[in-house]
Amino acid sequence: xxxxxxxxxxxxxxxxxxxxxxxxxxxxxxxxxxxxxxxxxxxxxxxxxxxxxxxxxxxxxxxxxxxxxxxxxxxxxxxxxxxxxxxxxxxxxxxxxxxxxxxxxxxxxxxxxxxxxxxxxxxxxxxxxxxxxxxxxxxxxxxxxxxxxxxxxxxxxxxxxxxxxxxxxxxxxxxxxxxxxxxxxxxxxxxxxxxxxxxxxxxxxxxxx
Ligand code: SF4
Numbered sequence: 001x002x003x004x005x006x007x008x009x010x011x012x013x014x015x016x017x018x019x020x021x022x023x024x025x026x027x028x029x030x031x032x033x034x035x036x037x038x039x040x041x042x043x044x045x046x047x048x049x050x051x052x053x054x055x056x057x058x059x060x061x062x063x064x065x066x067x068x069x070x071x072x073x074x075x076x077x078x079x080x081x082x083x084x085x086x087x088x089x090x091x092x093x094x095x096x097x098x099x100x101x102x103x104x105x106x107x108x109x110x111x112x113x114x115x116x117x118x119x120x121x122x123x124x125x126x127x128x129x130x131x132x133x134x135x136x137x138x139x140x141x142x143x144x145x146x147x148x149x150x151x152x153x154x155x156x157x158x159x160x161x162x163x164x165x166x167x168x169x170x171x172x173x174x175x176x177x178x179x180x181x182x183x184x185x186x187x188x189x190x191x192x193x194x195x196x197x198x199x200x201x202x203x204x205x206x207x208x209x
Pocket of ligand 1: 035036037038039041042043044045079080081106123
């Protein structure tokens with residue numbers, strides 16, 4: 001019998017998807033622990049710690065229990081960096097229960113998994129992501145930090161197909177970052193870049209996780 005997969009998990013909770021194109025949709029979040037990047041602006045630093053050990057059965061059990069009182073169709077696997085861990089069995093079991101699956105990743109790891117939605121969020125200083133995501137990404141999310149250069153937005157626009165939106169997401173909804181997002185949007189518009197948008201973290205406005 002194969003060894004039971006153990007996953008390190010920070011939290012599992014019901015909320016709304018606050019970010020990106022699917023903003024506002026109910027979802028159950030599984031936040032996997034650990035991240036390879038350790039960004040200074042990270043708003044989930046608590047997920048860098050090791051977290052609690054769960055078997056796939058235990059994660060699934062908790063998701064199903066939440067879904068009984070909060071019947072969301074989507075499960076979002078987030079972090080930390082969820083693809084640092086082996087989530088294949090978890091994805092398979094969630095699919096078998098008919099959940100739709102979103103993975104939010106910084107893009108530095110790639111695994112061929114049958115998920116419905118990849119959100120790629122490349123991070124400074126180099127904003128690199130694995131080439132497989134050029135075809136797989138449904139959206140590219142850039143956190144608008146003080147050091148974000150317009151050239152990185154231009155480069156990412158060239159890298160990803162035009163139908164994949166590039167979302168400028170203000171750092172933690174902060175005012176200076178919202179202003180900078182609008183300036184970058186205007187610059188993108190005048191430079192002829194297609195499908196660049198600004199956004200906000202809706203869950204924070206609602207006071208949710
Ligand atoms: S990649 Fe995401 S989770 Fe990891 S440190 Fe950066 S912001 Fe935090």
